[in-house]
Structure formats: C-alpha cells, structure tokens
Amino acid sequence: MSILSLREATIRFGGLIAVNKVSFDLEQGDLFGLIGPNGAGKTTCFNLITGVYTPTSGSITFKGKPIAGQPPHKIADLGICRTFQNIRLFGSLSVLENVVVGGFLRQQVGLGSALTYLPSIIKETEKYRQKALELLKVVSLDDVADVRSKDLPYGKQRRLEIARAMATEPDLLLLDEPAAGMNPQEKVELMEDVRHIRDEFKMTVLLIEHDMKFVMGLCEKIVVLDHGEEIAYGRPDHIRNDPKVIAAYLGEAV
Amino acid sequence: MAAITAPYSSSKFWSVRFVSLIATFLGLFAVQLFIIPQLNNYDIRILTLGLFMATLAVSLNIINGITGQFSMGHAAFYVVGAYAGGKLTADKFDQVGLPPQVWLLIAVVFGAIVAGIAGIVVGLPSLRLKGDYLAIVTMGFGEIVRIFINNQDGGKQAFFGLDLGGSYQLKVGEKITQFWHVGLLLVITIALSRNLLKTIHGLAFLSTREDELAASAVGVNTTRIKVAAFVLGASLAGAAGVLFAHFNNTVAPDDGSMAQSFLIVAMVVIGGMGSITGAAIAGFALSIVPEALRRFPPISAIDLMGIVLGTIIAVVLANVIKKQSFTSSKGWSSVMTVLGYVFCLVLAFAAFKNFQSSVSPVIKGVFILLALFTLISLLFTKGKASLPGFGYFLLLLGVVVAIKFPISAVLHKIPLIEDNLSKTTYTPSDLRWALFAISLIVIMIVRPQGILGHHEWSWSAFGKMFGMNTPNKEISAK
Numbered sequence: 001m002s003i004l005s006l007r008e009a010t011i012r013f014g015g016l017i018a019v020n021k022v023s024f025d026l027e028q029g030d031l032f033g034l035i036g037p038n039g040a041g042k043t044t045c046f047n048l049i050t051g052v053y054t055p056t057s058g059s060i061t062f063k064g065k066p067i068a069g070q071p072p073h074k075i076a077d078l079g080i081c082r083t084f085q086n087i088r089l090f091g092s093l094s095v096l097e098n099v100v101v102g103g104f105l106r107q108q109v110g111l112g113s114a115l116t117y118l119p120s121i122i123k124e125t126e127k128y129r130q131k132a133l134e135l136l137k138v139v140s141l142d143d144v145a146d147v148r149s150k151d152l153p154y155g156k157q158r159r160l161e162i163a164r165a166m167a168t169e170p171d172l173l174l175l176d177e178p179a180a181g182m183n184p185q186e187k188v189e190l191m192e193d194v195r196h197i198r199d200e201f202k203m204t205v206l207l208i209e210h211d212m213k214f215v216m217g218l219c220e221k222i223v224v225l226d227h228g229e230e231i232a233y234g235r236p237d238h239i240r241n242d243p244k245v246i247a248a249y250l251g252e253a254v
Numbered sequence: 255m256a257a258i259t260a261p262y263s264s265s266k267f268w269s270v271r272f273v274s275l276i277a278t279f280l281g282l283f284a285v286q287l288f289i290i291p292q293l294n295n296y297d298i299r300i301l302t303l304g305l306f307m308a309t310l311a312v313s314l315n316i317i318n319g320i321t322g323q324f325s326m327g328h329a330a331f332y333v334v335g336a337y338a339g340g341k342l343t344a345d346k347f348d349q350v351g352l353p354p355q356v357w358l359l360i361a362v363v364f365g366a367i368v369a370g371i372a373g374i375v376v377g378l379p380s381l382r383l384k385g386d387y388l389a390i391v392t393m394g395f396g397e398i399v400r401i402f403i404n405n406q407d408g409g410k411q412a413f414f415g416l417d418l419g420g421s422y423q424l425k426v427g428e429k430i431t432q433f434w435h436v437g438l439l440l441v442i443t444i445a446l447s448r449n450l451l452k453t454i455h456g457l458a459f460l461s462t463r464e465d466e467l468a469a470s471a472v473g474v475n476t477t478r479i480k481v482a483a484f485v486l487g488a489s490l491a492g493a494a495g496v497l498f499a500h501f502n503n504t505v506a507p508d509d510g511s512m513a514q515s516f517l518i519v520a521m522v523v524i525g526g527m528g529s530i531t532g533a534a535i536a537g538f539a540l541s542i543v544p545e546a547l548r549r550f551p552p553i554s555a556i557d558l559m560g561i562v563l564g565t566i567i568a569v570v571l572a573n574v575i576k577k578q579s580f581t582s583s584k585g586w587s588s589v590m591t592v593l594g595y596v597f598c599l600v601l602a603f604a605a606f607k608n609f610q611s612s613v614s615p616v617i618k619g620v621f622i623l624l625a626l627f628t629l630i631s632l633l634f635t636k637g638k639a640s641l642p643g644f645g646y647f648l649l650l651l652g653v654v655v656a657i658k659f660p661i662s663a664v665l666h667k668i669p670l671i672e673d674n675l676s677k678t679t680y681t682p683s684d685l686r687w688a689l690f691a692i693s694l695i696v697i698m699i700v701r702p703q704g705i706l707g708h709h710e711w712s713w714s715a716f717g718k719m720f721g722m723n724t725p726n727k728e729i730s731a732k
Contacts (some may be wrong), residue, residue, distance in 0.1 A: 050471060081473070088467060090469075101461045102473070109455065111455050111482055114450065114455040117453065125453050
C-alpha cells in the first residue's frame with residue numbers, strides 16, 4: 001500500500017488554479033522528485049500535503065487515512081514533516097535548540113508538569129537533547145550546536161532545516177529545494193546525506209528541486225508539474241526524454 | 255535566554271532545589287523581620303510597589319517576550335485579579351473566619367483563576383491576529399474591563415447588580431499583604447518563567463515567537479501555545495492584583511488604565527524582550543527611580559542645562575578618547591586603575607556616610623551594593639581588571655562636573671537665557687516622566703533590543719561590561 005497518495009488534488013485561489021487534479025503515489029522508502037518550472041505549483045503541493053492549505057477538491061491520504069484539511073501540527077504528528085524553500089529557522093535560537101523543538105511532538109510532558117522542572121522532566125528534556133545532538137551529527141552540524149541559527153552560512157541553514165524536520169521522527173520527509181544556493185561540492189554531500197537518511201532512518205523522501213543533475217542523480221521516481229497540471233510521471237530516464245517535459249522547460253518549437 | 259543545557263545530575267537536583275527554596279524563604283523572612291521594620295511606611299510602599307511592577311513585567315514577558323504576542327492590556331489582568339480577590343475578601347472574609355494568611359492564599363488562587371479565564375478570552379483573538387492588530391485588540395480589552403468595572407456600582411445598570419464600587423473604588427477592608435508575600439510571588443513568577451525556558455515546552459513558546467508557520471510544521475500547536483501563554487501571564491498578573499488589593503486596601507478602575515499597561519510594556523521592552531531578569535530589573539528600577547527622585551532638592555534650570563550639556567560633551571569626549579592609540583598603553587591603564595581605586599573608595603566612603611543619615615533606604619541600598627562591589631573588586635584579582643573601567647567612568651564624571659560650572663556661567667551671560675530662566679527651578683520628581691521618556695528614547699536608539707536583549711543577567715556578563723575577563727567560561731568552551 002502506498003504511504004502517500006494524492007487523488008486529483010486541486011486548489012484554486014479565486015480564478016487561479018494553482019494545482020489542478022494532481023495525482024501520484026509514494027511507496028514506502030521511495031526517493032521521489034517533484035519538479036517543474038517556476039510557478040508550476042510544486043510548493044503549493046507541499047502546502048496541501050502539510051495542511052497549510054486545504055484542497056478545494058480531491059483527496060490526500062497518508063497511510064490510508066485522509067489528511068486533507070487537518071491543521072499542520074496534526075499532520076506533523078501523523079508523521080509528515082517538511083523543510084521550507086525560503087529557509088524558516090527559529091533565528092534567535094541556537095542550532096541545537098532548533099532541533100530539540102522537533103521533540104515537542106514526541107515528548108511525554110504536559111505544560112503543567114514542565115513548569116515544575118522536576119528530575120523526570122529534566123530526564124525527558126535531556127533525552128531529546130541527546131537525540132538532537134545525534135541528528136546534528138547526521139547532517140554534520142554538531143560542531144556548531146551552540147551557534148545562533150541566524151548566524152549560520154546558507155548551506156548549513158538548509159541542512160539544519162532537514163535535521164529539525166527529522167527530529168519530529170517523520171515517516172515522510174518533504175524537502176523543498178534542499179540544494180538551492182549550494183555549491184556543487186555541497187550538493188554532492190547533500191545527495192549522500194539524503195540517501196543516508198532514507199536508508200538509515202527508513203524515511204520516505206519527497207523533494208522539490210530545480211537542479212536537474214541533483215534530481216536525476218538522486219530520485220527514483222519523478223512527477224513533473226507545469227501550470228498546476230501533472231504533465232509527466234515516471235523514472236528519471238523516461239522523464240528526461242519526455243517531449244512534454246522538454247517543452248515545458250525549453251518552450252515548444254514554433 | 256535560558257537555554258537547553260546539560261542538566262545537573264539528578265542526585266544533585268534535590269539538594270540544589272532544597273537549598274535554593276530554603277534560601278529564598280529565609281531571605282524573604284529576614285527582609286520582612288529585620289529590614290522592613292526599620293523603614294517608614296512610605297519606603298515600604300515604594301519598595302513593595304516596585305516588586306509588584308517587577309512581577310507584572312516578568313509575567314507580561316511570558317506573553318510579549320517569550321511567545322511574541324504583543325499584548326497591551328496587561329494591567330487589565332492585574333485589575334481583574336485585584337477585583338476578584340478583593341471582592342471575595344470584602345464579602346466573605348468576616349463570615350468564613352480563616353486565619354488571614356490562609357485566606358490570602360485562597361483569594362490569590364481565586365483571583366489568579368479569574369484572571370486566567372480573562373486570559374483565555376483575550377488569547378482567543380490572538381489566534382487570528384498578529385503584531386499591531388493584536389496590540390489594538392488587547393488595548394480594547396483593557397478599556398472594556400475598565401469601563402465595565404466603572405459601571406458596576408450595584409445600581410440598576412450593573413451586571414447582575416454586581417457591586418464593585420463603580421468608578422469610585424472597591425473597599426477590600428483587610429490589609430493582609432506583607433512585603434514578603436509580594437517578594438515570594440515575584441520569585442515564583444521568575445522561577446516559572448525560567449523553568450519553562452529550560453524545557454522543550456519553552457522552546458515551543460519561543461519557536462512560536464520566531465516563526466509560527468515553521469513551528470506548526472514541526473508539530474507545535476501554536477494555537478494552544480498562544481492561549482497557554484496568555485493564561486499563564488494573566489493568572490500571574492491576577493495573583494499580583496489580589497496581593498495589591500490586600501496591600502492597598504482599595505482598588506480603583508484606573509489601576510488598570512491604559513497608561514499602566516503601556517508602562518508595563520515599556521518595562522519589558524527596556525529590559526529586553528524575552529529576558530526574564532531584564533524584565534524584573536527594569537520593572538523594579540522603573541518604578542523605584544521616579545520615586546527616589548522625589549528626595550532630591552530642586553535644581554535651577556541653568557544648572558540643569560549645564561549638566562545636560564556637560565554630559566553630552568563628556569560622551570563625545572569619551573568617543574574621541576576611545577579612538578586614540580594611547581588608550582591601549584600601559585601607562586593609561588595604570589592611571590585609570592588608580593582613578594578606579596579612588597572611585598571605589600569614594601563610593602565606600604559615601605556609603606558609610608549615608609548609612610547613618612536619613613536619606614531614602616533605596617539610595618542607601620544602591621550605595622551599599624556599590625560599596626560591596628567595590629570591596630569585591632579590591633579583594634579579588636579577577637575584579638582588578640574592572641578598575642580601569644571604573645576609573646574611566648570617574649574621569650568622565652569629573653569632566654561633567656568640571657564642565658558644568660563654566661557652561662552655567664556662560665549661560666548666565668546670555669541675556670535671553672538669563673532673563674527668562676535664571677529664576678526657574680525644577681524639582682527632579684516633576685521631571686521623572688521626562689527622564690523616563692528620554693531614557694526610553696536613548697535606550698531604543700543605543701540598544702533597540704533592550705538592555706539585556708535576549709540574554710539573562712549574570713555576574714560574569716556584568717563583569718565583562720567593565721572589561722573583566724572570566725577564565726571559567728573560556729575553559730568550558732574548550
């Protein structure tokens with residue numbers, strides 16, 4: 001059974017149909033790419049899946065349960081977590097704290113008992129602090145754990161977003177242009193990291209990326225959107241030679 | 255900001271907490287038993303009101319600073335608590351016949367709950383509103399509370415015939431609150447804020463401030479967090495209100511006026527948004543300093559101008575000196591060290607002299623603290639590093655005093671000023687709001703993030719301000 005499936009998911013903003021009848025399925029353990037030219041509706045798609053927007057019509061199911069219209073924190077609780085295209089870290093918190101926040105969902109502490117700060121609470125906090133430190137190692141940010149996240153260089157901020165999303169222990173990880181602004185060397189490292197995350201943490205990964213080399217090299221299946229509509233679906237080599245995709249990216253021959 | 259750090263080992267936990275609890279109680283009792291009886295009623299009132307304002311500032315900091323929801327109606331929660339607890343005492347205290355201190359505890363809990371419910375009512379609009387819009391709504395809430403109470407005089411227009419004394423005031427009838435009660439509430443408020451920031455819950459509050467969308471994406475229910483912040487801040491303010499009602503004996507609707515709310519917001523902003531100790535210090539200082547100014551003699555307008563101009567010149571001079579190369583030389587440093595010693599001795603002497611005189615205990619306290627700091631600086635090698643800074647400060651102070659006289663003399667020569675201002679004098683206490691406004695402007699220009707910014711008070715940071723090095727920290731960093 002597929003872990004995530006979109007069935008004719010559609011959203012309109014007034015007269016604009018940002019995402020029009022998009023359907024695709026993600027299997028457990030997939031490395032799945034979502035590509036398309038600017039304004040194709042990729043990030044809107046992410047916003048639909050993570051509950052920022054409610055689809056106008058169509059359905060989204062995660063592990064067999066409909067999730068369309070649920071608030072974002074509920075969806076994070078179910079096991080979907082995302083990163084943002086325009087980095088949205090908690091700027092004045094430290095790198096470590098940014099990741100520990102991810103443990104908020106999974107901790108067994110109520111607000112009332114947190115205020116007492118008894119040993120059991122300290123233990124629980126410490127548990128998630130250790131977990132966060134381990135995740136920082138995965139994205140090799142453990143040496144800057146105490147730095148204010150605002151002060152990190154761009155590439156590290158992107159990796160920190162991935163670590164923060166992983167801290168919520170998701171089954172499905174959505175990465176919105178994870179390689180944007182990275183140099184070729186960093187991109188290669190990121191590819192390794194994403195593969196490692198999928199294999200080691202048994203997460204399914206859905207990612208948006210503009211860098212074709214990155215997507216083709218990493219993803220096993222790809223969906224192509226253009227003007228909110230799905231124009232192609234399949235393996236990288238199939239996508240690469242699809243005339244519709246070439247037209248969308250390069251423009252049609254007159 | 256209290257951060258998520260490696261905790262104490264659990265075995266140490268209980269001893270540390272036990273000792274700090276005992277120390278807090280003993281300290282508060284000692285102040286209540288030994289220091290308060292030495293003071294006159296006026297001074298006790300000023301100090302207690304200072305603690306009230308500090309409590310309000312710290313509780314508002316939970317909403318404004320930590321959770322980032324700009325609330326401008328905090329005094330309304332205070333007054334809701336005051337009326338709830340005060341009304342309970344006025345109606346029921348005689349009938350029930352519990353010991354006053356036990357009764358006070360019940361009243362405080364009741365007032366905190368009522369204010370907490372008010373917090374939910376205000377917190378709900380915050381789900382849809384942000385920034386300025388929320389500020390306007392909370393301001394409106396403050397006005398609604400004030401006008402509502404104004405009309406509750408037991409007459410025909412009153413809600414269920416509720417008698418809260420209307421626009422006049424509510425007579426509570428019992429003065430139960432003592433200085434240490436308020437001190438204890440402040441400690442509890444600070445402790446709760448600090449505990450919060452040390453847990454993941456605290457991080458959830460902070461993340462809501464930093465980026466709501468991202469916070470919800472990692473699973474923080476921002477709706478609940480925001481309402482929780484309002485309830486927590488409001489009930490602590492309400493508890494302070496109950497204590498105030500039993501301290502003042504009467505509560506008036508204007509105790510929760512918009513001006514009061516603005517003042518509390520100013521305290522949090524000056525202290526540094528999100529800094530618990532910043533809010534506490536700013537709250538206490540901003541309510542004490544204006545009162546302490548009442549003790550100073552009137553000052554002539556021209557002298558005042560001389561001092562202001564002298565200060566400006568000294569600040570400019572300080573900036574010029576800073577850029578000179580000789581400031582890093584050894585000779586300069588040793589001269590400044592000697593001056594620093596002189597400054598410390600002068601302070602110690604002034605403290606000694608003042609201890610016997612009848613000046614305000616507040617000023618006495620400041621002098622005693624400075625003298626203590628002096629003593630520490632002189633005794634320990636670590637402190638010696640701060641002495642050049644002290645000396646530098648003394649030098650600039652000397653410049654201000656020295657420059658003031660010629661400036662005043664020149665000003666006296668100018669006919670326009672001489673004719674119009676030579677007979678004018680100001681009492682410093684009349685200038686306190688001007689002073690408050692000016693210091694607010696200066697702080698916002700020089701340090702827009704507030705005095706402490708996002709940080710917390712610590713002695714090592716204080717030392718660093720004066721150029722003290724802190725060897726311990728460097729070791730732990732490695």
